[in-house]
Amino acid sequence: MAHALEAVGITKSYGASPGGVAVLRDLSFHINRNEFVSFVGPSGCGKSTLFNIITGLMPPDMGRILIDGEDTTGRVSPRLGYVLQKDLLFPWRTVLDNVILGLEIRGIPRREARERAHEVLKSYHMDGYEAKFPGQLSGGMRQRVALMRTMITDPEIILMDESYKALDYPLKIALESELLDVVKKAGKTVIFITHDIEEAVTLSDRVYVMKARPGEIIHEIDIDLGTDSPSIPERRMSPHFNTYYEMIWKKIGIAPMAA
Amino acid sequence: MTRQTETPASPVAASRRISAESRRKALLISLQLGLVIAALLAWEFGARSGAISRFLFASPLMIWDVLVQRSGTGELLRDVRATSVETLLGYALGAIGGSVLGLGLWYSRFVSDFAAPFIAAVGSIPVLAVAPMTIIWFGTGLTAKVVIVAFSCVVVSLTTSYRGAMRTDPDFINLMRSFNAGRSAIFFKLIVPAAMPWVLQGLKLNVGFALIGAIVAEYISSDAGVGHMILLGSSNFSMNIVLAGILLVMVMMLVFNFCIGLLERAILRWERK
Ligand SMILES: Nc1ncnc2c1ncn2[C@@H]1O[C@H](COP(=O)(O)OP(=O)(O)OP(=O)(O)O)[C@@H](O)[C@H]1O
Ligand SMILES: [Mg+2]
Numbered sequence: 001m002a003h004a005l006e007a008v009g010i011t012k013s014y015g016a017s018p019g020g021v022a023v024l025r026d027l028s029f030h031i032n033r034n035e036f037v038s039f040v041g042p043s044g045c046g047k048s049t050l051f052n053i054i055t056g057l058m059p060p061d062m063g064r065i066l067i068d069g070e071d072t073t074g075r076v077s078p079r080l081g082y083v084l085q086k087d088l089l090f091p092w093r094t095v096l097d098n099v100i101l102g103l104e105i106r107g108i109p110r111r112e113a114r115e116r117a118h119e120v121l122k123s124y125h126m127d128g129y130e131a132k133f134p135g136q137l138s139g140g141m142r143q144r145v146a147l148m149r150t151m152i153t154d155p156e157i158i159l160m161d162e163s164y165k166a167l168d169y170p171l172k173i174a175l176e177s178e179l180l181d182v183v184k185k186a187g188k189t190v191i192f193i194t195h196d197i198e199e200a201v202t203l204s205d206r207v208y209v210m211k212a213r214p215g216e217i218i219h220e221i222d223i224d225l226g227t228d229s230p231s232i233p234e235r236r237m238s239p240h241f242n243t244y245y246e247m248i249w250k251k252i253g254i255a256p257m258a259a
Numbered sequence: 260m261t262r263q264t265e266t267p268a269s270p271v272a273a274s275r276r277i278s279a280e281s282r283r284k285a286l287l288i289s290l291q292l293g294l295v296i297a298a299l300l301a302w303e304f305g306a307r308s309g310a311i312s313r314f315l316f317a318s319p320l321m322i323w324d325v326l327v328q329r330s331g332t333g334e335l336l337r338d339v340r341a342t343s344v345e346t347l348l349g350y351a352l353g354a355i356g357g358s359v360l361g362l363g364l365w366y367s368r369f370v371s372d373f374a375a376p377f378i379a380a381v382g383s384i385p386v387l388a389v390a391p392m393t394i395i396w397f398g399t400g401l402t403a404k405v406v407i408v409a410f411s412c413v414v415v416s417l418t419t420s421y422r423g424a425m426r427t428d429p430d431f432i433n434l435m436r437s438f439n440a441g442r443s444a445i446f447f448k449l450i451v452p453a454a455m456p457w458v459l460q461g462l463k464l465n466v467g468f469a470l471i472g473a474i475v476a477e478y479i480s481s482d483a484g485v486g487h488m489i490l491l492g493s494s495n496f497s498m499n500i501v502l503a504g505i506l507l508v509m510v511m512m513l514v515f516n517f518c519i520g521l522l523e524r525a526i527l528r529w530e531r532k
Binding site for chain 2: 080
C-alpha cells in the first residue's frame, strides 16, 4: 500500500532559478497512515515553503508530492486539509457558517451541512456558540473552530503550520491534547510543522529535523514516549522526553542558525 | 477540553461608564443646540434691527416663511421630489453600478490593468465640465440629470470597491482554493463580503457627490428641483429662497446619509459584535 503522503526530491528556490536563493534542496520523506509526524527546524529553514508545496498551493521547482500514491504536485487535494497559525475565520460568518465553509463549497446541501456542523460543535463542547461571530470568541476558541472547519470535510491528512504558536502555554497544552485526542480517534494522519522542539517531541510519532540555507532534512527520529495518552502534560512528563529533546536540540544546535 | 468562559467586566462599573458617556453626549448635544439657537436668534434680531442686511442675508423667519408658503403651493414637494428622484436614480446607476464594476474587476488582473488609465482619466474630469455636453446629448429631461449624477459617483465607487477587493488577504484565497473553490465561489463567498466595508465607504462618500451632481445638473437646465429653486431665487435676488433651498439640500443630505447608515449597520452586522 502506498504511503499516506510521500515527497520525492522537493527542491525550491525563490527568484530567478539560477542565482536565486535555494530554500529547499532535495527533500524526500514519507508519512505513514495514522502517523503524527513533525517537521522541526530553525526559523527560515523553509518550513512554510514546504507547507505551501505539500498543500499544492505552490509548485516546487523539482520533485513530486504523492498523496496515497497519486501525484498531486502543484494542485490542491481534497484528501488534505490544513490549519494555520492565523485562524482565517471569515469575520462576517457565524461560527456555524464558518464550520460549514468547506462543505458548502463542495456543494453539500446547507441543511445537511448545518446538521453535521451542529454535531461537530457539540463534540467539541462548543454547542451554544453557533450564532456567535468570530470577533466574539477568544483566540483559543477561534483556533478550535478553524480545526473543526478542516475536520468536518474529513480529509485523510491534516497539515498544520505553527498552528498554536500564538496561544499562551496552558491554552496551547489544552488545544494540543484535544488535537491528539481528536486525530487519534478519527484515525487521521497529521503533518505538524513547528520550530518548537518540545511541541514536536510531545505530539509526534516521528520527527524530521531540518536545517536552513538550503533547507534540508538532516535527521529523522522515531519517538516513543511509552504512553498512548493524548494528555500533553502526561506525555511531557514521560521519562523518555528529555532523551529525545536533547537528541533534537543537538542536531539543531550545531546547525548554522538563520540570521 | 475545558470550556472557555467569558468574564464580563463588573456590571456596576459598566453601567457607571455608560452613564458617564451618556451624560457627556447630552452635554455635547445641548451645547450644539444652544449654539444654533443663539445664532438664529442673533441673526433674526440683527436683521430686524437693521444691523444685518435683509437683502444680503434674509432672516430665519423669512426663510421659514418661504418654506411654509412653498409647501402650501406644492412647489416644495415638487422640487424635493424632482431632486430626490434624480439623485436616487443617478446614485443607483453610478454608485451601485460602479461598485459592482469595481468588484468585478477583481476577476481579471489584465482587464483592470488595461482599464486603470482610462478610469483615472474619466475620474479627473470635473462634473461641471461635462454637464453642458450631457444636456446636448441627452436633452433637458430626467435622463441627462441621471447621467450627470451617475457620472459624478461612478469613479469613486469603482476605485474604492476595486481597492477593497484587491486587499483581500491571500491566505483567505488560499484557504478557499484548498477547499477546491472555483473563481466564482471565491468571488461571491470571499471577495464580495471581504470588500464590503470599502464598498460601503464608497457608497457613503457618493451620497454627497450624487447630490452635488443633481444640483449642478439643475443649474444647467431644469424646470423643477431644489437646484432650480436656488437658481431662480438668486436670479431674483431673493436670498430667503436661496437660503431655504440650501437648507433643503442639507436636510436631504442628512436623510440620505441616515439611510446609508442604516444599510451599513445591516450589512456590517458582524462588525459590531
Ligand atoms: N515569497 C518569497 N520570496 C522570496 N523569498 C522568500 C519568500 N518566502 C520565503 N522566502 C525566504 O525563504 C526562506 C524560507 O522561508 P519560510 O517562510 O519557508 O521559512 P520558515 O521555516 O517557515 O520560517 P519561520 O520559522 O520563520 O516561519 C526564508 O529565508 C525566507 O526569507
Ligand atoms: Mg513559517
